[in-house]
Amino acid sequence: MSLFDVYPLFDVTPVRANDVFMYDKNGTEYLDLYGGHAVISIGHSHPTYVKNITDQVEKLGFYSNSIQNPLQIQLSTKLESISGCEGYKLFLCNSGAEANENALKLASFHTEKKKVIAFKNSFHGRTSAAVAATDNKKILAPINAQQEVDFFALGDLKGVENSLQQNDVCAIIIECIQGVGGLDESTPEFYRGLEKLAHQYGALLIADEVQSGFGRTGDFFAFQKHQINPDIISMAKGMGNGFPVGGILIHPNIKASYGMLGTTFGGNHLACVASLAVLTVLEKENLMQHVHAMSVYFLEKAIGLPKLKTIKGRGLMLGLEFDFEVGALRKQLIFEYHIFTGSAKNPNLLRILPPLTLQKEHIDLFFEALQKEL
Ligand SMILES: Cc1ncc(COP(=O)(O)O)c(C=O)c1O
Numbered sequence: 418m419s420l421f422d423v424y425p426l427f428d429v430t431p432v433r434a435n436d437v438f439m440y441d442k443n444g445t446e447y448l449d450l451y452g453g454h455a456v457i458s459i460g461h462s463h464p465t466y467v468k469n470i471t472d473q474v475e476k477l478g479f480y481s482n483s484i485q486n487p488l489q490i491q492l493s494t495k496l497e498s499i500s501g502c503e504g505y506k507l508f509l510c511n512s513g514a515e516a517n518e519n520a521l522k523l524a525s526f527h528t529e530k531k532k533v534i535a536f537k538n539s540f541h542g543r544t545s546a547a548v549a550a551t552d553n554k555k556i557l558a559p560i561n562a563q564q565e566v567d568f569f570a571l572g573d574l575k576g577v578e579n580s581l582q583q584n585d586v587c588a589i590i591i592e593c594i595q596g597v598g599g600l601d602e603s604t605p606e607f608y609r610g611l612e613k614l615a616h617q618y619g620a621l622l623i624a625d626e627v628q629s630g631f632g633r634t635g636d637f638f639a640f641q642k643h644q645i646n647p648d649i650i651s652m653a654k655g656m657g658n659g660f661p662v663g664g665i666l667i668h669p670n671i672k673a674s675y676g677m678l679g680t681t682f683g684g685n686h687l688a689c690v691a692s693l694a695v696l697t698v699l700e701k702e703n704l705m706q707h708v709h710a711m712s713v714y715f716l717e718k719a720i721g722l723p724k725l726k727t728i729k730g731r732g733l734m735l736g737l738e739f740d741f742e743v744g745a746l747r748k749q750l751i752f753e754y755h756i757f758t759g760s761a762k763n764p765n766l767l768r769i770l771p772p773l774t775l776q777k778e779h780i781d782l783f784f785e786a787l788q789k790e791l
Pocket of ligand 1: 514540543625628629
């Protein structure tokens, strides 16, 4: 049987990894500035992560959500204290799309409305409502097109208000820093304006923190810079450092009822232990402070780079926008310099999404390579 061919692949076969480095089957070392698409948060094969998952799988790897699982309580307690999202409730699932799907569904249950407001260049995942709220017609199957979504440019509060006035919108969903779309971010006034409008017209504000959450921007969540309190916050990627785990944080005003949401695998024992290890290491190694320091260093090194138009993003969720398309440069970085970077919808943007344990010497390696190539 062959594989369903949906991914264009680089001809590299990593077989092991440690911290910010990956090693292929020939023993070649690659610097990972991509983090497997912003997933590796505390570094590949972190010893705390490996030990905690190994210990847990020896005891109990999985049981369904029909029994008591104290690890879920431990995770929600630790998440509340580290994130500062006091009083929110936690629902666990398995991926980013699933987190957004549950967030949108919950908003619809809560408000009894069904239209969604989303933004140009957004990416929220590939499940039914999440993909409908994603600004990419190419990945929207006819079955998904039945979900009504109004798209607006970032910053367009007037357009958002006009749509809300129809009184049929259940949710406004937004990435405070866009990921796949290319690291665009609006002003604090815009995000606060959205929060106000959502409250005024009885819609819920969903912050999609799937990519930007868990310390990647130097704050626990990217929205926190704008001092807003979203009704629902979706999470995944860095949450499990590679173990598939996602979730939503739900404002206490939204009430639960039995059967409203559910999943077989979500919140299983291994997923909880993986995410608890991430939180433990984030705290113990002061990784959010470290992200700020590395981001400053990265930006200093980037200034004056030839052909660079602008630098976007925050923390270690960064984009270098050049005056040329970066596809060939990305390949050259992998095959000539053994450095992984990411791409974006914007073809001129090179994305930097490394493990949060990145050090100055790794940033130096990247800029030495870029200086040679440009
Ligand atoms: C902001 C954002 N939301 C949702 C998703 C979907 O996550 P997943 O691929 O885990 O379903 C992604 C994935 O890239 C993302 O960047």
